[in-house]
Amino acid sequence: MTHNHSAPPLVEITGLCKWFGDFSALYDINLSVATGEKVVVCGPSGSGKSTMIRCINQLEQHQAGTIMVAGREVTPGMKKIEEVRRDVGMVFQSFNLFPHMTVVDNLTIGPIRNMGMPRAEATERAMQQLERVKIAEQAHKYPPQLSGGQQQRVAIARSLCLKPKIMLFDEPTSALDPEMIAGVLDVMIELAEEGMTMICVTHEMGFARRVADRIVFMDMGEIVEVAEPEIFFNSPQTDRAKLFLSQILGH
């Protein structure tokens, strides 16, 4: 592991609680992620994995607890949330590209609107990021013309255009056809090797073993177990983690 323990964590979540109506979706979540660390979050569906990472950039508003991102507290309804989101990239399960804009426009809109960057500079940066995800030749197509895997790589590039300090991945490969998954994972692995801080909600256990510094296992809105990948996969400590692993690896 490459944590620098003297530096403050990039993301620090303490005592996070979240309810949907009366349903307790997250309860007393404590998690801190150091700069350069890669965390994979797994757990059964409905366990609050997505909700947790969506609280970090306030796509979901939490009701209790604190979230610190790069030294700033993130609060529901805060004024300068756009500045926090500049530091936090997010990739969604369903890509969510803007279908009425070309690929390159999808990438430039963030820097232009959020940072007031001139279009020429934004386009240059967009092309660099498209090279990085190996899709530069599609720059002037529209998202619906691309395959799912290509769209997801564009979505990764779109987030990278803001030069975020941390990337959040919300099941990035779950909506893809099997033959498209490898291309997206390759990009994510490359990103990890370049030292990007990442929190990934994913069921790709091969990916988790390869890049994760820690696995966070969640169930019923709580963090049940946190361990290094080899320890987690080989000797899970809790019954719930054992059951989960037997279900996803069992056949």
Add this chain to the structure above:
Amino acid sequence: MDRNSPPPPAAKKPLKAVDYFLYALVAGFIFYAIYRVNDVLVYHWNWSRVFGFVIRFDEETQSWVSNLLLQGLATTIRLAVWSTIFATLVGVVMGYWRTCENLTLRIISRCYVELIRNIPPVVFIFIFYFFVASQIFPAMCIDNISSKDPLVNNPVFTFMFGDPKLLSNFLAGMICLSLFEGAYITEIVRAGIQSTPKGQWEAARAIGLSHLNVLRDVILPQAIRKILPPLAGQFITLIKDSAIISLISIQELTFVATEVAATTTRVFETWILVGAIYFVLCYSFAVLFAHLEKLARRSHR
């Protein structure tokens, strides 16, 4: 059959006996109607009398000038154009408010829509005209604008708003129509905004766009493509609904038509002609919108 051979031709669908029967039925009905009017009612068609109210030859100036019906059509078009603009403004703002998180804005827009959609247009127009227009316009000093004022008494103003002497009348009609149609446009805009998937909002917010930017760059461009067909329908409805405004003595096409029908006693000719004018007006807009829609779809692919 080898792979490169062309596909077999599509089967032709010949007209069946039932189709011919239906054509015959429609033709029979038309002939019967003509027979009733001509032979039973012994109606003497006299189109020239009515056409004289479209354009007439002025003996004094020795030139053709527009007459009542054409002037009425001009008023209808002015009403429709201005009302479309204002109804769209009202509709977009209210439609956006309908989707806002702010409760006050939601209550205001919801009340507006429900109030207007649940009373008959005629009733709304009477209430608006007799209670609101007669009180608010004098307070705004619109009635005090002299028709001789060079601000209003010039060709550009007349072209855009019609006779300055009827200005407050025209404004009352226009605002009535705008508010009335705006309620329907509000619902169309709301549906358009809400039909854009939630993921679009989330992705746009996640790359640091402000609420207003998300709306302008991501949501509205997609919503507009979706709402263009119902919006076009509503604009055409607006033209047709402008006929109701005749009830408050705005001298648009329907109002002058009642006058022409009364003076000439040529009821059939007048209303058939007026119907044809409305049809041409509305249908040309329908064709225009269909064309715009095709363009929008092509740019979206």
